[in-house]
Amino acid sequence: MSQCKPMKQLIVIIFLVQVSIFKLSAQEQQKIAFxxxxxxMSMEDAAVTWSTLEGEVIVTDGNGKNDTIRDYKQHKVYMANLEPNTTYSYDVLNDGTxxxxxxxxxxxxxxxxxxFVAIGDTRSRNNVHKKIIEQVQKVNPRFIVNSGDLVANGLSMKDWESFFEINEDFMRNTPYYPVLGNxxxxxxxxxxxxxxxxxxxYYYFTVGDALFVVLDSEGLRTTIPAFTxxxxxxxxxxxxxxxxxxxxxxxxxxxxxxxxxxxxxxIFQHLPLYSVKKSRVAESKMVREFWGDIFKRHGVQAFINGHDHHYHHAKDNGVHFITSAGAGAPLYDIDAVQPETVSYKKIEHFMNIEVNEKDAVLHVIDIDGNEFDTIKVKRRKTK
Ligand SMILES: [Fe+2]
Incomplete structure (x- = not known):
């Protein structure tokens, strides 16, 4: 009699992921979430937007752990035929609150x-982001530009909830311009x-005779497969x-x-043209070569970027290249100072930029409200 081979036991573990969707009552839906x-914003138009909670999705993993992801509905009204340089109050609820x-x-x-204010990389350390916004509110800017990486993960609604919680009061009265980050x-x-x-x-807007251009340095990078x-x-x-x-x-x-x-x-974009982080110098050179002499040729005064979490000021052919990415993400060491470098600091900060009749002054301010660097640019010579 031949000996039976022990039957191999095949253990299959199946993780069941359950998704439940809950609709909210009409009363709950009316409440403003963001x-x-x-x-x-322009000289004569503006849009006011807000979100209401629409529903909740409960995702349950194989161990029975629940995660709640909220679904929001976006509302928007355009206000046309406004007067230039004029303050209006608005009320999107008109309910006495x-x-x-x-x-x-x-x-x-x-x-x-x-x-106006420029900040960058608010994506994590909410306490830092919050303190920076508190300092920003003190200088009362006409608008703010965030040079990218607003949140840690753009696909995470929880990250956006934190972002809007921190910026709620500020964004109520101040236009917010984002830049796409990785x-x-x-x-x-x-x-x-x-x-x-x-x-x-990528887009642009004007305030008086000042031009603000936002570029997209990310392009199609997000489609690169993970195995590459x-x-x-x-x-x-x-x-x-x-x-x-x-x-x-x-x-x-x-x-x-x-x-x-x-x-x-x-000009604003996420990726720097001059990185002082050794591991990113090659990439910044590639980005710089792509744009070539376009900024110099058109008399751009300042190019402001994020991505490298510190402050760095470089100057090349009359153009100021400024990395301002100290509004939340963990700070990076500076280990590859470039020939074009003027100043740098590993520090949490933002920039308050005054545009005057004859010049613009870029005040670089730390998280405690102290100015630690100042850049002056002259009005462009136009024909
Ligand atoms: Fe980044």
Whole structure:
């Protein structure tokens, strides 16, 4: 009799993931979740937008652990035919409470002194982000630009909930302009929450005769498969993303040509052109080579970026290149100072930028409100 081989036991563990969707009552849905906040500001128009809670999704993993993900509905009203440089109060609820109230100030027709704020990489350390916003509110800017990585994961609604909680009071009265960072992950939430000019990825707006251009340095990078090696990532970027970037570059040439009479030009994008972080120097060189001499040729005064979590000021051919990414993400060491470097500091900070008749002054301010660097630029010479 032949000996029976012991039967191999095959143990299959199946993790069941259950998803439950709950609809809310009409009363719960009316409550404002995020906002109201201001978008699409100009001399005569503005949009006020807010979100209400629509439903909840409970995701249960194989161990019975629940996670609640909320679903929000976005509301938006456009206000047209406003007067330039004028403050209006608004109330999106009109229910006798302050919940739906805010103010907006339209942009000026002509060049008048104003100030705006630039911050970057608010994506984590909510306590730092909160303190920075508290300091920002003290300088009362006309608007704010965040140079990207607003949140740690653009696909996580929880991250956006924290973002709006921190910015709730501020955004009620101040337009907020975001820049796409790698952490946004090209998330549909980003495009739902923000209502931006042009294609929303790269766009521009003007305040008086100052021009503000927001670029998208991320392009199609988010489509690179996870298994791609670092060497191949460059090839992937050049070969599959280059058409998108070339279209954007052509658009930028046109925008700068059309706005050649601007007194000031500020450009924003997430990736730096001059990195002082050793592991990123090669990438920044690649980005710099892509843009070439476009900023110098058009007399751009300041190029402001995020991504490297510290402060760095470089100057090349009359253009100031500023990394301002100290509003939340963990700070990076500076280990590769460049020949173009003017100053640098590993510090949490933001920039308050005053645009005057003859010059613009960039005040670089730390989390305690102390100014530690100042950059002055002159009004552009226009024909
Ligand atoms: Fe980044």
């Amino acid at each position: 906002g109201p906040y201001i978008q699409q 302050d919940e739906g109230k805010g103010t907006l100030t339209t942009y000026p027709e002509k060049s008048v002194p104003f100030n 952490h946004e992950k090209d998330s549909p939430y980003y495009y739902d929450f923000f209502d931006l000019p042009n294609n929303e990825r 090696s670092d060497e191949m990532k460059d090839a992937y970027w050049h070969e599959s993303g280059i058409d998108y970037m070339k279209t954007q570059k052509k658009w930028l040439e046109e925008v700068l040509k059309l706005n050649r009479q601007a007194g000031f030009i500020f």
